[in-house]
Amino acid sequence: MDSWADRENRSSVVLEREWMRGAAPLAVVTLLERREMYGYELVEALERDSGGLLAMGQSTVYPLLYNLESKGHVTAEWREAPNGRRRKYYKATAAGRKWLEGQRSQWATLVAAMTRLGVERSEGAGI
Amino acid sequence: MSGRRGLSKEIEAVIQEVLDSAHLDLIDGRDEVARELRAHFEDGLAVGTSPEEMIERFGDPIAAGRRIAKTRPRAAAHNRGNQGKWWMSPDEWKQELTRAARRLRRAPGFTAIVVLTLALGVGVNTAIFTVLNAVLLQELPYGEPDRLVRMYEKLETWSEDSQFLRAPAIAEYRTWVDVFENVAAFYSYREVGADLTDGDVPQRVSVLRVSSGYFETLGRPPLMGRRYCVRATAPRPWARPSADCETGWSSFRSPQR
Numbered sequence: 001m002d003s004w005a006d007r008e009n010r011s012s013v014v015l016e017r018e019w020m021r022g023a024a025p026l027a028v029v030t031l032l033e034r035r036e037m038y039g040y041e042l043v044e045a046l047e048r049d050s051g052g053l054l055a056m057g058q059s060t061v062y063p064l065l066y067n068l069e070s071k072g073h074v075t076a077e078w079r080e081a082p083n084g085r086r087r088k089y090y091k092a093t094a095a096g097r098k099w100l101e102g103q104r105s106q107w108a109t110l111v112a113a114m115t116r117l118g119v120e121r122s123e124g125a126g127i
Numbered sequence: 128m129s130g131r132r133g134l135s136k137e138i139e140a141v142i143q144e145v146l147d148s149a150h151l152d153l154i155d156g157r158d159e160v161a162r163e164l165r166a167h168f169e170d171g172l173a174v175g176t177s178p179e180e181m182i183e184r185f186g187d188p189i190a191a192g193r194r195i196a197k198t199r200p201r202a203a204a205h206n207r208g209n210q211g212k213w214w215m216s217p218d219e220w221k222q223e224l225t226r227a228a229r230r231l232r233r234a235p236g237f238t239a240i241v242v243l244t245l246a247l248g249v250g251v252n253t254a255i256f257t258v259l260n261a262v263l264l265q266e267l268p269y270g271e272p273d274r275l276v277r278m279y280e281k282l283e284t285w286s287e288d289s290q291f292l293r294a295p296a297i298a299e300y301r302t303w304v305d306v307f308e309n310v311a312a313f314y315s316y317r318e319v320g321a322d323l324t325d326g327d328v329p330q331r332v333s334v335l336r337v338s339s340g341y342f343e344t345l346g347r348p349p350l351m352g353r354r355y356c357v358r359a360t361a362p363r364p365w366a367r368p369s370a371d372c373e374t375g376w377s378s379f380r381s382p383q384r
Binding site for chain 2 (some may be wrong): 001038040041052056057058059060062063064066067070071072083085086088115
């Protein structure tokens, strides 16, 4: 369960569908590059680590994972967790890491370009 | 109220709804998806989330099923190693084709559109190829089609689309033996009907009025009967044969009775 402080730190911005569609695979493979996770854990990590910005309907994560699996970016394995329950753990593959590198590069280039354009200008700044 | 593995009936119903919307086969990993979704709910319940909140946070099960329908079979094919693979064993081919047929049966509208599109595409292509084959690829059914030419006169007083050759001109061209091996003329390109009454039973036949030398010029023998002789028509190429020359009526009979 989220603590009160966690909920307070959540972003009040709601990402538009297209942004979400582009960002979610990148975020998922980024998390799975760090360590392997099972579905519920991944959903929680996405919500918590993104400050709520990448919170999605929990059911959304499974089609996303299957899609990444079909592309060979992630792989999955059923294993018994320390609590004895069997779970399906996902982790990034070598191909997934390589894809992630390319995505990061594009992301950095995009952010730099948007910054140069002044997209990041703060609310109060005038022309 | 609890179902299998301690999950509530409501949660089991959500999982079932996802699976029903996903239309997965065993080969697509239907059972595995079911196990994974159950594990998901169990994990949520284990950290103290209420079943109601889990269901709410899970989202629309039908939409989830539809998204899983698009992605899970691809993942299963990838894991089987059959994705984009053409060197599958006969058993693997059979398995994939059976699965494809089953999925098509489940989507009759889509299948109908695909079949109609294919039928239309194949039909149109066949029709186009038939015309191209007959007009461009196949040789004309004449002896030496590359040596055949069509001639017509153009006089200033005639309209632009007139394509005629006067009888005296034909007779003249026939004397140009260094230029033309044979010269024959049509009265018209259009066949006309006629009644043939020289046998026991009258017959309706198609007639194309042509001059003598027609079959020689085309380089093909008639299917039936005899050819016109030149003497029969000169100098009017389409005149009826005279009594001292064999007639060509039988040449124009259709082979089928």
